[in-house]
Amino acid sequence: MNAVKCKYLHMKKSPIIITSAGAAIAAVIIVTTTDTKPTPPSPDHGAPERIVVTTSNTVENATILDLTNFTVEEKASVGPCLDDFKLNKLLFTKLPANSAFVKGSPTNEIGRYSQVNKIDFEPMSTNNVDSFSIGVFEVTQKQYELVTGEPHGNKFVQPDRAKDYVSWNDAKLFIDTLNKKLTGYEVDLPTDTQWEYACRAGTRTPFCDSSITNYNVRVAPGLEKYASYLNGRDANIVRETVTDFPPVGAFLPNAWNLYDMHGGVWEWCKDDWTVNGTKGMKTVRGGGYWFNADDCRSANRHGYVPTHRNHGFGFRLVLRKVK
Numbered sequence: 001m002n003a004v005k006c007k008y009l010h011m012k013k014s015p016i017i018i019t020s021a022g023a024a025i026a027a028v029i030i031v032t033t034t035d036t037k038p039t040p041p042s043p044d045h046g047a048p049e050r051i052v053v054t055t056s057n058t059v060e061n062a063t064i065l066d067l068t069n070f071t072v073e074e075k076a077s078v079g080p081c082l083d084d085f086k087l088n089k090l091l092f093t094k095l096p097a098n099s100a101f102v103k104g105s106p107t108n109e110i111g112r113y114s115q116v117n118k119i120d121f122e123p124m125s126t127n128n129v130d131s132f133s134i135g136v137f138e139v140t141q142k143q144y145e146l147v148t149g150e151p152h153g154n155k156f157v158q159p160d161r162a163k164d165y166v167s168w169n170d171a172k173l174f175i176d177t178l179n180k181k182l183t184g185y186e187v188d189l190p191t192d193t194q195w196e197y198a199c200r201a202g203t204r205t206p207f208c209d210s211s212i213t214n215y216n217v218r219v220a221p222g223l224e225k226y227a228s229y230l231n232g233r234d235a236n237i238v239r240e241t242v243t244d245f246p247p248v249g250a251f252l253p254n255a256w257n258l259y260d261m262h263g264g265v266w267e268w269c270k271d272d273w274t275v276n277g278t279k280g281m282k283t284v285r286g287g288g289y290w291f292n293a294d295d296c297r298s299a300n301r302h303g304y305v306p307t308h309r310n311h312g313f314g315f316r317l318v319l320r321k322v323k
Contacts, residue, residue, distance in 0.1 A: 017191040050158060051242075055249035056080045057211045059257045060267050061094035063133055063319055067146040070181040072319075086248055087142045092133040092186075093257055097211040101129045101197050102204065103297055111294025119276050122299045127193050131203055134190060134198050135316040137259050138162040138267065139174070139229050139247040147178045150309045155311045160247040162265045162314045168282040168306035171268050171315040188318045189270040194318060195285045199262070205296045207262060208254035220293035225252050229262030229296050231252065239290040239311070260294040265314035273303025274302040281305055288312040 054291055058079035066089050067070050078091065084092035104124035105112050113121035142159035144150070144166075159222045171189060177187045192197065203210050212222040219232045228246060230238055246265075253259045266284040271282035281303035287296030290312060296302065304313075 006168060012134065020264045031234065040147065041044050047060075049162070051246045051250070051252045053160070053247045054260070055086075057081045057082055059136055060135075063092040063094070063114060065090040065185070065187075065319065067143055071253075072185045075163075082136070082249060083160075088139050088318065090139075090143060090319075091136045092317075093136055094131060094133045095256060096196060097131040098129045101127045101193070103127050103193055103196050105206070105297070108213060108297070111206075111292075111296070111297055111300070113300070121275055121301055124239065129197050130195060132190075132194060133319045134194065134258065135318070136253075136257060138265060138314050138316045140248055144174060147181075149176055151246060155313070156242045156245050158247060159264065160249075160318055161196060162248050162260070164265050164311055165316045166266045166268070166314050169311040170305070170309065172306075174315075175317070182227075184321060185319060186322050187267055187319050189315060190318045192269045192271040192283045192285070195267065195269050196298055196301075198256065198258055200287065201258065201297070203255075208298065215293055216293045217294045220296070222294065223262060223293055226254070227251060227260065227296055229263040229287060230290060230292050232300050235290045245289050261286055262298075263289050263291075265289070265312050268303075268313070273301075275303065284313065 001242070015223040056079070058077055059082070060077045062075045063072060064075065064078065064085070068088050078085075082091065102124060103126075105122040109122075113119070123168045139153055139162070140160050141157065141163045143208065154161065175187055175189065181200065199208060201208050202258060205213060206215070207220060207223055208226060209222060212220050214221065223229060224231055228244055228251070247257045248264070251260065254261055264286070266288050267286045269283040269285055271283045272279075273283045282305070284302050285300070287300060
C-alpha cells in the first residue's frame with residue numbers, strides 16, 4: 001500500500017488543505033485556526049479548530065445500519081466515499097473465520113506487560129473464531145447522540161470524532177437502547193478475542209503493519225500512518241491538543257479495512273478483565289492518542305471498572321443476525 005503520511009499543521013488566517021492518497025484511502029484535512037497554538041476546549045464547549053477528513057475506500061462484505069430509521073442493509077461492497085458512515089449510519093464489514101487464531105504476544109515482545117510485577121497480561125492461546133461483522137469505525141459523537149439523545153460531553157467536540165468519555169456502562173446503555181429499535185439484528189461490544197483478531201487482520205507482529213518491527217516503548221516508526229499516538233511527545237501536552245484527536249478515518253486502515261484499531265481512543269470489550277484473579281473489571285484495547293506505542297500494540301490489554309469514564313475511552317460495535 002503506497003500512501004502519503006497525513007499531517008496536521010497550523011497557520012494563521014488561511015486554512016490548510018493536505019491530501020493523503022493511497023490505494024485504500026484518500027483523506028483531505030482542512031485545519032483553520034487563528035493562532036499557532038490551539039487553546040484546549042473544556043468538555044462542554046466546541047473545539048476552536050475543525051478538522052475535515054474525507055475517507056475514501058471500498059469496503060466489501062458490508063452491512064449498513066441506518067440510524068435515522070434503524071434499518072439494516074447488506075451489500076457486497078460500499079464506497080468509495082465513507083463519510084456518511086461517521087454520522088448517520090454505522091458501517092460493518094464481515095471478517096473471515098479462523099479455527100486456529102493465535103491470541104496474545106511472545107514473551108520477548110517489546111512493551112509486553114508480563115514484565116510488570118511478573119503478571120502475564122498477554123498469554124498466548126489458540127482460539128476458534130467464527131466469522132463476524134465489526135464496525136469499520138469507532139462509534140462517533142453524532143452516532144451516539146442519534147441513539148441516546150444525550151449531548152456530546154466530549155473534550156473535543158465534532159460530530160465525526162470518536163465518542164469519548166464513555167464508560168463500559170455507557171456503552172452497554174447505548175447498545176441496549178439501539179437493540180430495542182432493531183428488527184432481525186443486534187449489536188454488541190466485541191469480545192476480547194474478536195477485538196484482537198480484527199486488529200491483527202492476519203498478522204502476528206506487534207502492529208497491524210508487519211513492517212513495523214524496529215520500535216521501542218515510546219515510538220514505533222511507521223505507526224503514525226495508522227494511528228494518532230504520543231510518538232515520543234509529552235502526554236500532558238498531546239492530551240490537550242485538538243489536532244492530535246482527529247475525526248475517525250483520518251489514517252490508513254488495516255488489511256481488513258478497519259480504521260483506528262491502534263491509538264485514537266481505548267475501546268471497551270465485552271469481556272471481564274480477569275488477569276491475576278481480578279474481579280469486577282472490564283477489558284479495554286487499542287491504546288489511545290495520548291499513550292505510547294507499546295500501549296497501542298495488537299496484544300496489549302488493560303482492565304477498568306465498568307463505571308470508569310475518562311477522556312480517550314470509547315468503543316466500536318459488532319453486528320449479528322438474530323432469529
